[in-house]
Amino acid sequence: MACEANKCLLCHDAPCSKACDKGLEVASIIRSIRFENKTGAMRKLGETDVCKDCSAPCMDACRKSDIDEAIKIPTMFAQLRNEKILVPEQSVDLSIDSCGVHFENPFLLSSSVVGSNYEMVAKAFELGWAGVAFKTIGLFQPNEVSPRFGALEKEDNPFIGFKNIEQISDHSLEENLGFLKRLKKEYPTKVIIASIMGQNEEEWTKLAGLMEAAGADMIECNFSCPQMVGEGLGSDVGTNLELVEKYTAATRRGTTLPILAKMTPNITKMEEPAAVALKAGADGLAAINTIKSIMNVDLKHFGSTPNVQGKCSVGGYSGKAVKPIALRFINDMKKDERTKNAPISGMGGIENWKDGAEFIAMGCETLQVTTAVMQYGYRIIEDMKEGLSDYLVQANMSSVKELVGVALGHVVDAGDLDRDTIEYPRFVHKNCVGCGRCYISCFDGGHQAIVMDEKTHKPMMNPKKCVGCHLCMLVCPTESITPSGIRIPKKKQEEMAS
Template identity: 60%
Template sequence: MISKDLSVEFLGVHFENPFLLSSSPVDNCYEMCAKAFDEGWGGVVFKTIGPKHFKINEVSPRFDELTKEGTPFVGFKNMEQIAEHSLEENLHDLRHLKDDYPNKVVIASIMGTNEEDWETLAQLVTEAGADMIEMNLSCPQMTSHEMGSDVGTNPELVKKYCTAVKRGSNLPMMAKMTPNITDMVPAAKASMDGGADGIATINTVKSVANIDLDRKVGLPIVNGKSSISGFSGKAVKPIALRFLQQLRTAAGLEQLPISGIGGIETWQDAAEFILMGATTLQVTTSVMQYGYRIVEDMKNGLMHYMEDQHVEHLSELIGVANKNIVPAEDLDRDYKVYPKIDWDKCIGCGRCYISCFDGAHQAIKWDIKTRRPSIDTSKCVGCHLCNLVCPVGAITTGEVVMKPGTKGNPEDIQIESSRLTHPVQ
């Protein structure tokens, strides 16, 4: 079995691998974190610890899922707030985790209602032996508007609370950002101005996932009512990657250390976050669905990816894709590429024909007798919707042609993507 060094340095702390449980229901106590460590996670961001005076009182039930066709957990909606255990219990667990797992990274997530809370909590978790602090400025389902994402959208408050945390602790600190904001850059910069060493993002996206059609109320139903709350899982991955890209390309933030969060469940997701600038990776939703064991395939798959890429350290991959994502106006619009149909693979289902007619440019002809599609290049715009809907991978990229009035050599155009081919035919 392949074996490679997955270790990373993040905010001055050594991680044996970049995979962390994010601050959430999945790392709510010592036993959970210990099991996760035993199964191979590199660290935990222990479920957010709040001030003594803030009482947690959760609803029941508290989760919902978005599905599509046969796929469960396309997205996941969660009402749960921060840790419900007492401050003393949480600090005790942090201390024991660090004692029993000295080589794993224990990050304390904290959340206060005012400067004093933040400073005190920072002090307490530092004394308990945490390796790092994450400021939760982003939980969208708190029962207090002085906490969570309402704070994270206000750069002034963000800076003030970061300063308070830095007063209380000299540990490395990351500020966890909310995606419920048009532009994350001002809030991220404010946190850095306040002393944050890096950013964790994204927290969950405010959502109403499903409506019960008989009771006319969102899900989950809590005694006849429901609330907006955070949405996570695979469905939010594109939103998370977009925020990573915008942070890493903002002036002054090009080297921003990021702990990436948002829909990671496979090694491919993990590699995408790394290429977009994340150094560590935080996971919850897929753990809630499948358990801690998923880290095995994420680690092993990432090792194979490193081998394929001839990379010895993950640091060589961090942010490599950022420079290749450019404003839409900067893209080459001088050519189009026609799809190519492999007749041996085609099973004659006609899905490409339907999608091309109804969703694109009526550029696929359908032979009723042979049940075979063909491309009408006089109409085809090269959108490749047909490639995406083909269930057997029979449609790939074919001939490149320059548009009339443009210069350039079709052979120089880079269109290859492993996503447009199937690993095994």
Template identity: 65%
Template sequence: MSNLVYREIAMTEEVGGCLLCNNPPCTKACPYGLPVDSIIRSLRFENTKGAANRLSGEADCKNCTTKACMNACLKKKINRPVPIDKIMEETASYEKTNPKEVDLSISFCGIPCENPFFLSSSVVGSNYEMVAKAFEMGWAGVAFKTIGTFVPKEVSPRFDALRKESVPFVGFKNIEQISDHTLVENIAFLKKLKRDYPEKVIIASIMGQTEEEWTYLAKLMTDAGADIIECNFSCPHMAADGLGSDVGQNAELVAAYTRAVRKGTHLPILAKMTPNLGNMEIPAVAAVKAGADGIAAINTIKSIMNINLDTFSSGPDVEGKTSVGGYSGKAVKPIALRFIYSMKNCKELKNIPVSGMGGIETWRDAAEFLALGCENIQVTTSVMQYGYRIIEDMIEGMQLYLSSQGLKSISDIVGKALPNIIPAEELNRVSICYPKFNREKCIGCGRCYISCYDGGHQALRQDEATGKPIMNAGKCVGCHLCLAVCPAEAITPGVRISKLAEATG
């Protein structure tokens, strides 16, 4: 791999190549008995402290002559094995941490939750066996896959992924509808889950076609033992008119259906919002005024992706045809955060509990949603890609982060970022923050020069001898495009100078 100067860059690249196998042969082969897969997975999901804590001090990966783990690595069948020996060697450079006790429990809509991590309403929480497994692994709750009075006819295939360069799962598209189990089956699932896991939180997601259906479903879910009812006003690809996001874009319908649900239950009600509109706060306010206790956001984004230029069909490809579907995954996180901020910045909604979702893969992603005011987190696409096991690093990573910050409760970070998001006209526009170049760390690739010249303000030139950048402060506007593209992380924010001082200096 590399030296400590580039440790994080190299580590991200190398662990990103791991296949994250089930029953991993590398762990079975390790002569030191290390949980190799768990260490790599922790690094993959930004839990470096947890990875270091799992590394035994008796393991001598640097001088291991067997290379048994790498010989067992299935990645070599594709090209070359993951450099496990180097990963373990550099993991040892991270400081082990003895975390202080941290409380991850949090109340959401008046319901106590052991932690904020829930499965969102989707295929990842659609029957008893699946949810029971997730509960056993540490998930605090589930928003059970949306239940209706009918069983939809599904298509095959119904999933597709978007990739960029070496990243195979930047975004994800689905054209799956609500639960493919009958109403009777779903009620049985909920009853059994509440019986066997009384401390876990069950959110029953429902979708009706009339006000009478919404009331009827709410009553059934209440009797089945649900703790919260979530109204799915936001599915982007239901086949029937008047369902899903068509409802969520209409504040009057949102209000009418929320009132109908309130007639059928005394439980807390969540209104699940669609991002397929400009101002989510409009239907969200309508839902709250009609009796909703909280908001869930965001559902997937209407999308078309992956045009096959040989057949001119799109994915998911159903006999050469497809339809508009829901886009999710890491790529939608900035969009989700924007909508959540907008609602928390709305005076009618600022004190309303929000269950956040959209692109959450790691504890760090979850913490960002919490920092913008969410009190609950829902996850789907990451589970579909990596499995329920991601909860281990979500819980541990969050605990270690909070402990490192001297915080005792996860509630301490809720809303902490909100004061730092301000209207554009209030931002400091009378100064420039110049980039700072670390010339020892710079490798002289010229990426900053190319981007600055072709996409910026021609403020950089490349030294002919070293390849390293030389900045013309008279042309630099402090946009930080160079910082964003630097592959060696050799550029950081530098000094901030008043534009007036610069002009007169």
């Protein structure tokens, strides 16, 4: 079901929905499945099986058929029904307060092109986003390049990671101040976070004051953009403790608003500049910004992407692939005595509600999104809010606040992990198709603990050799290998081997 949904083009003004003579929001249901919001998909599908004996005009209208074959929509919906998903009738309170500011839900647009003018942000607000960290404003306008984006592919997924070489807002200061004023006037309950970048202490102070006068609710200091032209800007600041201190203090002199210091991941210990920023006057932290990167070398012409007349530069890497790195840095800051109590606005690979819930469980109070919006549009907020609410209901939580930080205690030092027992994998042969992927991976990349039965063509485990690494489970394409849930002492395995 999920594989079929992943093939969907996620069309604008989707013809499948228009073609459905039963009134189903076909495209919306598929999107909910795609973004791991099955309860939301089932809620829209309804209890009555209106697809039964249907001629499937939705498939006839599917634009995917112009490329290869139409999405198997009736089959997908039937599989969804067969899962008998329990749809919560109630919802929970998604609002949260952070740095003394009230957010109607945790989801914000992060400081980037997705929140760079009035029209864009207004549309996002109308669809349900709680706020925006407006694209970074400075007293100068950058001279941008074309093209400025690149994507990393893997197998049939064209968007594993994303690279940009874009700088701060290319609108004038007057235009940006006008955007902020109008947005706050027309959407007073939405949160406006003004991201700023100065070139010296005076500029940081001046920008902070201008943002407050324009109606911003918070200030975000961009200490982390990795592709700025010129020294002493962006991540050059975030890796320099002296500059972090000076510019945070300068910003504090210019405003009474809460200040977030946006951290760079292009550093070993993020907690160091974070602690300095808090001591100098920041109220909270934002993490992570993009990661310095070079990607996709063209082996014919040897240029990289984005290709600007055969040349490229180091740029910022984002997207789903950076989520593990972001969570690691957030954990580090939440474990440090100097920074553990600071509110964090988390970002870095948040694509759906599940990603967002992981960041909240790791200690974040609000969430910022860019790359997923660039790929799928502002509409993803529907499944983000609905999916998070349904999860919290099923987890017996009445508010998103109850989720904040609950995962932190489960991350320990490597030396504190149980190293005296083994958990073997469990092989579920009824689901196995005998492809042998587990055997190949175990032999060539593991401990040669799997053999293929000559009669059944199914894998068999040798417990004398298995070390419980679970590589076989990770490569299995049919989910036929699961954790056993049983741990045995290593000494027992040693006795079997002998």
